[in-house]
Every structure is written in structure tokens, then in C-alpha cells.
Amino acid sequence: MVRRIHIAIVEPSVIIRNGIVSVLKRLNLDIDIVEISDMPQLQSLLEKHNPDVVIIDPTQIGMISLQHIKENLSGSKKFIALQSNLADASALKGYDEFISLYDSAEQIKAKVESIISENKQDDSDKQELSQREKEIVSCIVKGLTNKQIAEVLHLSVHTVMTHRRNISGKLQIHSSAGLAIYAIVNKLVSLDEIKGLKNI
Amino acid sequence: MYKIGQYKATDLMSDLICKNYPMLLVMSRFGIALGFGEDTIDTACRKNNVDTGTFLSVVNLLIGEEIGYRAETLPNISIPSLVEYLRNSHSYFLDFRLPSIKHSLINALSDIENDANSIILKYFDEYYEEVKRHMNYEEANVFPYVEALLSGESVRSDYRIDIFSKQHDHVEEKLSELKNIIIKYYSANNNKLNCVLFDIFSCSEDLASHNKVEDMLFVPTITQIEIQKEK
Numbered sequence: 001m002v003r004r005i006h007i008a009i010v011e012p013s014v015i016i017r018n019g020i021v022s023v024l025k026r027l028n029l030d031i032d033i034v035e036i037s038d039m040p041q042l043q044s045l046l047e048k049h050n051p052d053v054v055i056i057d058p059t060q061i062g063m064i065s066l067q068h069i070k071e072n073l074s075g076s077k078k079f080i081a082l083q084s085n086l087a088d089a090s091a092l093k094g095y096d097e098f099i100s101l102y103d104s105a106e107q108i109k110a111k112v113e114s115i116i117s118e119n120k121q122d123d124s125d126k127q128e129l130s131q132r133e134k135e136i137v138s139c140i141v142k143g144l145t146n147k148q149i150a151e152v153l154h155l156s157v158h159t160v161m162t163h164r165r166n167i168s169g170k171l172q173i174h175s176s177a178g179l180a181i182y183a184i185v186n187k188l189v190s191l192d193e194i195k196g197l198k199n200i
Numbered sequence: 201m202y203k204i205g206q207y208k209a210t211d212l213m214s215d216l217i218c219k220n221y222p223m224l225l226v227m228s229r230f231g232i233a234l235g236f237g238e239d240t241i242d243t244a245c246r247k248n249n250v251d252t253g254t255f256l257s258v259v260n261l262l263i264g265e266e267i268g269y270r271a272e273t274l275p276n277i278s279i280p281s282l283v284e285y286l287r288n289s290h291s292y293f294l295d296f297r298l299p300s301i302k303h304s305l306i307n308a309l310s311d312i313e314n315d316a317n318s319i320i321l322k323y324f325d326e327y328y329e330e331v332k333r334h335m336n337y338e339e340a341n342v343f344p345y346v347e348a349l350l351s352g353e354s355v356r357s358d359y360r361i362d363i364f365s366k367q368h369d370h371v372e373e374k375l376s377e378l379k380n381i382i383i384k385y386y387s388a389n390n391n392k393l394n395c396v397l398f399d400i401f402s403c404s405e406d407l408a409s410h411n412k413v414e415d416m417l418f419v420p421t422i423t424q425i426e427i428q429k430e431k
Binding site for chain 2: 177178180182184191
């Protein structure tokens with residue numbers, strides 16, 4: 001399932017933290033933001049929130065190395081260094097991207113977008129449905145099971161499931177009742193065809 | 201010590217509500233009536249037998265800079281007060297807010313001819329049942345568990361509050377889905393329907409606030425009590 005990218009902003013200063021949050025929010029990116037201000041709890045909070053991207057000032061990490069933080073986290077995460085002042089090159093090792101306090105909104109957007117797009121599995125979301133996908137939607141709202149859809153359309157069950165995942169991703173509709181509304185207003189099925197069916 | 205932007209007991213209740221109108225709902229769920237004149241938050245709470253600290257913890261969590269509480273910074277709250285607040289909040293959504301949205305939705309759709317109308321209402325009904333199931337579960341299982349825990353009765357040894365937090369799915373998401381479907385695919389230009397969409401937007405936010413209170417104040421507080429009991 002396509003999910004929104006979670007970005008953790010690690011920054012004890014409320015002024016800087018709120019500044020980054022407000023810039024990121026105005027960039028219109030498809031992201032969720034979690035704020036972490038409590039440096040001693042950094043490790044446990046990162047484990048708890050499990051963000052995809054972490055924005056952190058390298059000079060704030062202090063004695064703990066980035067390498068150490070990474071080793072204790074599951075999955076691959078991207079780290080963006082927030083540079084508020086000059087830091088030794090060795091402190092910047094291991095970061096995937098660098099944002100300066102003096103970057104413009106456009107520069108920040110470009111940097112965050114490039115990091116996010118590496119994280120996304122595919123770019124198929126937010127597009128129109130293909131003809132095949134529309135056929136599958138109409139089968140789903142008529143109440144057919146994956147197996148039945150596979151038989152009707154001569155596909156494998158696995159392919160049907162992949163299509164369903166892509167449909168959810170493109171439309172951001174995750175329930176069959178929601179798909180039914182989509183199918184009716186887009187005239188993929190008529191009301192009679194789905195009337196009397198349960199589960200819709 | 202108070203952080204910048206946080207409300208404190210000596211602030212005027214009218215300042216809080218006028219500057220943050222969603223807090224009207226919080227106030228009402230604590231059982232505080234309008235007409236508090238120049239009362240401070242503390243006075244208004246006392247007059248209505250509400251624990252001021254609990255009221256402020258909820259308010260500051262919802263509007264403040266507070267990102268969430270952790271074990272050491274959990275405010276000292278009255279759990280019975282908070283449970284009462286959550287119960288009132290459930291009753292607000294189930295008995296008032298969602299039925300009122302449904303009523304306006306029926307009214308708006310009746311002006312527009314579209315085959316999808318009946319399916320949209322069906323979606324809403326299903327959504328309502330889902331929210332009801334979720335909230336009834338809390339009323340039937342979570343709150344009695346918490347009350348037993350507080351009174352020192354023996355509690356189910358197999359139950360912990362984090363079981364609830366794991367099951368606690370975010371009920372506002374499905375409501376947002378309906379709103380998005382209508383906005384993206386339902387072709388209409390109708391004032392009544394726009395009003396319903398405004399209602400759904402604000403109800404989704406309100407449900408998200410409700411979840412925030414449960415996840416960031418209620419559950420962590422109960423977890424602390426469980427830890428202390430086990431010691």
C-alpha cells in the first residue's frame with residue numbers, strides 16, 4: 001500500500017523546529033511530520049515513530065554518532081543534515097542530503113522531494129486508472145472475489161491483487177464502499193448492477 | 201514553570217474560548233456551561249466540579265506547542281475526569297455530530313439527481329457503525345478496566361492498556377476518504393453540499409483531536425499506573 005512519507009524533525013529549539021515545520025507544510029508535499037525536541041530520548045522516539053526521513057542538526061547529536069543511531073534502527077532511513085552553523089566534515093558523514101538554514105523554500109522543496117522519491121516504490125499514484133484497472137474496479141463493486149475476478153478477466157490472482165493495490169494507491173480509496181461510489185459516478189457500473197449486494 | 205503559549209489556571213476562560221474556538225467542544229465535554237463571564241479557567245472549572253489540571257492538560261495538548269507527553273512530563277491529571285470527558289466525547293459524536301452530518305447530507309443530496317446518492321448514504325451508515333463499534337468497545341472494555349485498576353480491584357491479568365492502543369485505529373481516516381471522494385468525483389455545485397463538506401472537515405479534525413487525547417494523554421497515563429502497580 002502506498003503510504004505517506006513520515007518525516008521526523010529533530011530539533012530542541014522551538015523557533016527553528018516550528019520554522020522548518022511551517023516551511024515543509026507550505027511546500028504541499030504528501031508528508032506527515034513528527035517533531036522530536038527531546039534529545040536524550042532521541043533513540044527511543046525514533047524507534048517509536050519509525051520515520052522514513054529524519055531531519056537533524058549534526059551538531060545536536062553530540063556524542064552519539066549518526067552511525068550508532070542508524071545501527072539501532074530497523075529499515076532504511078534517510079537522514080538530512082540541517083546546518084545552522086559550520087560543522088566539521090567528519091560530522092557530516094553518512095547524511096543523504098544537506099539543508100542550510102539559509103536555503104530558499106524552493107531549494108528545500110527540491111532536496112526533500114529528491115529524498116522522498118527515492119523512498120517511494122513507484123510513481124504510479126495520482127494517475128488515472130488504466131482500462132484494465134477500471135474493469136477490475138467494476139468487478140470489485142459487483143462483489144466478485146479476487147479468484148472470480150481472475151477467472152473473468154483471465155488473470156492470475158496475484159495480478160488481480162497487484163492491480164487492487166495500485167488502484168488504492170491511485171485513488172486513495174481503501175474501502176469497497178468507497179470504490180462503489182467512484183464506480184457509479186464514473187459510470188463504470190450502473191446502480192442496478194450493484195444493488196442488492198451486501199458488503200457495499 | 202509554564203511554557204510559552206500554554207494556558208494556565210489564572211487565564212480567563214473567555215480568552216481561551218474566543219481565541220481557540222474548537223475548545224468550546226472541550227469545555228462542553230467537561231460539562232462546563234457557557235456564561236462564565238470574567239471567571240478564570242480555575243474558577244470556571246471549580247464551579248462545575250471539573251479538575252482544573254485535567255482540563256488544562258487536554259487544552260494545552262490540543263492547542264499548544266506540546267508535542268506529546270512522556271513518562272516524566274506526564275501532567276498530574278484526574279483520571280475519572282478524563283474518562284468522563286472521553287465518555288461525553290463519544291456520546292457527542294454518536295448521538296449528535298454524526299447524526300447531524302447525516303441529516304444535512306440527506307438534505308443536500310435530495311436536491312441533486314445522482315445514482316451515487318444511495319451509495320454515499322450507505323457508506324456513511326457503515327462508517328457510523330464502525331465508529332460506534334470502536335467507541336462501544338472502549339465503553340465496554342477499556343473504561344471498566346481503567347476504573348477497576350484505579351479502585352485497586354483485581355484486573356484481568358491478560359489485559360494491558362497498550363492492547364487498546366494497538367487496536368485503536370484512526371476512525372477519522374474513513375470519513376476523510378468519503379469527503380475526498382465527494383470532492384474529487386461527485387459533480388455538483390450546491391451550497392448545502394458544501395456546508396456538509398465543511399462539517400465533515402471539522403468533524404474529521406475533531407475526531408483526530410479526540411484520538412490525540414486518547415493516544416497521548418490517556419493511554420500513557422494508564423501505562424504509568426500499570427507500571428507502578430507491578431512494582
